[in-house]
Amino acid sequence: MKTSSANNHNNHSSSSGSSSNNNNTIARCAACRKLIKERFLLKALDQVWHEDCLKCSCCDCRLGEVGSTLFTKANLLLCRRDYLRLFGTTGYCSACSKMIPAFEMVMRAKHNVYHLECFACQQCNHRFCVGDRYFLCNNRILCEYDYEERLLLA
Numbered sequence: 304m305k306t307s308s309a310n311n312h313n314n315h316s317s318s319s320g321s322s323s324n325n326n327n328t329i330a331r332c333a334a335c336r337k338l339i340k341e342r343f344l345l346k347a348l349d350q351v352w353h354e355d356c357l358k359c360s361c362c363d364c365r366l367g368e369v370g371s372t373l374f375t376k377a378n379l380l381l382c383r384r385d386y387l388r389l390f391g392t393t394g395y396c397s398a399c400s401k402m403i404p405a406f407e408m409v410m411r412a413k414h415n416v417y418h419l420e421c422f423a424c425q426q427c428n429h430r431f432c433v434g435d436r437y438f439l440c441n442n443r444i445l446c447e448y449d450y451e452e453r454l455l456l457a
């Protein structure tokens with residue numbers, strides 16, 4: 304039987320002040336509020352967590368696994384996927400040049416991304432439906448009609 308006094312092994316580097324009085328090392332999990340007796344406790348948002356309790360606030364996936372990256376924002380714990388979905392950006396709309404937040408639906412054409420509402424022929428403003436053909440010409444989206452017009456002019 305091991306004693307559970309060896310919680311944080313010697314790698315606390317600086318100013319947390321709890322140098323060696325054992326009374327202060329009792330850690331309570333921020334999620335389940337139970338004491339953490341395991342040797343491994345995880346730190347996030349200035350709190351400590353059981354390995355099993357550290358979960359993404361959105362999808363509940365475990366964040367304590369080796370190799371998973373933990374993101375925190377506004378007191379949320381998030382996995383990389385959800386963080387990017389909520390707070391990341393997809394890029395800049397090739398039509399209106401404004402930023403597209405990652406949670407928005409986008410249209411893509413080659414390397415360009417577009418707001419859904421911006422994805423229209425930049426010549427005649429025709430909105431494309433599923434199955435419509437569109438063309439990229441000098442980085443502008445064109446409907447089939449305008450594209451062929453342009454070819455005739457060229």
Ligand SMILES: [Zn+2]
Nearest residue numbers: 332335353356
């Ligand atoms: Zn817990």
Ligand SMILES: [Zn+2]
Nearest residue numbers: 359362382385
């Ligand atoms: Zn998640």
Ligand SMILES: [Zn+2]
Nearest residue numbers: 396399418421
């Ligand atoms: Zn746009």
Ligand SMILES: [Zn+2]
Nearest residue numbers: 424427446449
């Ligand atoms: Zn058009």
